[in-house]
Amino acid sequence: MEVLVLESDPGAASAAVAQLEAAGHRVLRCHDAGAAPFPCAGLTGGCPLEDAPVDVALTVRAHPHSRPTPLEDGVTCALRHRIPVVVAGRTMLDPFEQYGAESVAGDVVEACEAAVASVRKEHSAIATRALRDTLGRASLPGDAAVAEVRRSGGRLTVELSVPSETPQQVRDTAAVRITGALRAFDPTATGIDVGS
Structure with a gap:
């Protein structure tokens, strides 16, 4: 499974990335770990949504933001590409829910696998x-x-x-x-x- 991983704050998705990779899934990123929110990978070398068939996008939120953070810019792109989106971490005030994103409190690997298997x-x-x-x-x-x-x-x-x-x-x-x-x-x- 190809998973586009984003995060609200630097390092918020580190554990999720490790879990996904341990389960044998390929992790793609819009921003390299520790990189600034701008520019995204699409402007500097290759957009993961254009380079590979992404199955699901996952954003991990360290804080309950009511708006997307700059590091979550790829969620908007995933939604525009009609790719399932999973939101994990501090999901209160999830700004993506109204656009069909699924909030999860448990295992991110299971949540991503379920999102891919689900009927759209x-x-x-x-x-x-x-x-x-x-x-x-x-x-x-x-x-x-x-x-x-x-x-x-x-x-x-x-x-x-x-x-x-x-x-x-x-x-x-x-x-x-x-x-x-x-x-x-x-x-x-x-x-x-x-x-x-």
């Missing part, structure tokens, strides 16, 4: 709308149809649940429409795989 709610809602619309256009029942989207390795994987009587041509049309809707919502995904 916004993606799934968009895919489900496209699926139901396609079924409706074909005069097929669509109320129970669901599309679940997960993100891993930069790719989106879509699992469809459709009525068994749905013809293959309609399934194929739905896959194309879902792919288009997801690409519009998440243009940085490295690929989109739709299965039924």
Whole structure:
């Protein structure tokens, strides 16, 4: 798993980095340890969000700040790239929660792994709308149809649940429409795989 690690204050993520690396995960950073908040890696050599398929972003907060700190600038970039965000440490006043970030009080490795394995709610809602619309256009029942989207390795994987009587041509049309809707919502995904 590729984890973009940020921190509110210098050194706040040191223990989390050690835990993630001990669990075999690759840690990427927007700022080298001890470096100033500006400039970020994207301005000095290579943005981790552009260089590797990041699975999850983790920020560790040493203090309950109501706004992102300069060292947390990569969280905004991760959210714009539709990458799951986990917030650990002092999560009171979490400014990222309203944008879908998940606050955790326990094990950061488990929290990051769970975030990667989880169904992406916004993606799934968009895919489900496209699926139901396609079924409706074909005069097929669509109320129970669901599309679940997960993100891993930069790719989106879509699992469809459709009525068994749905013809293959309609399934194929739905896959194309879902792919288009997801690409519009998440243009940085490295690929989109739709299965039924």
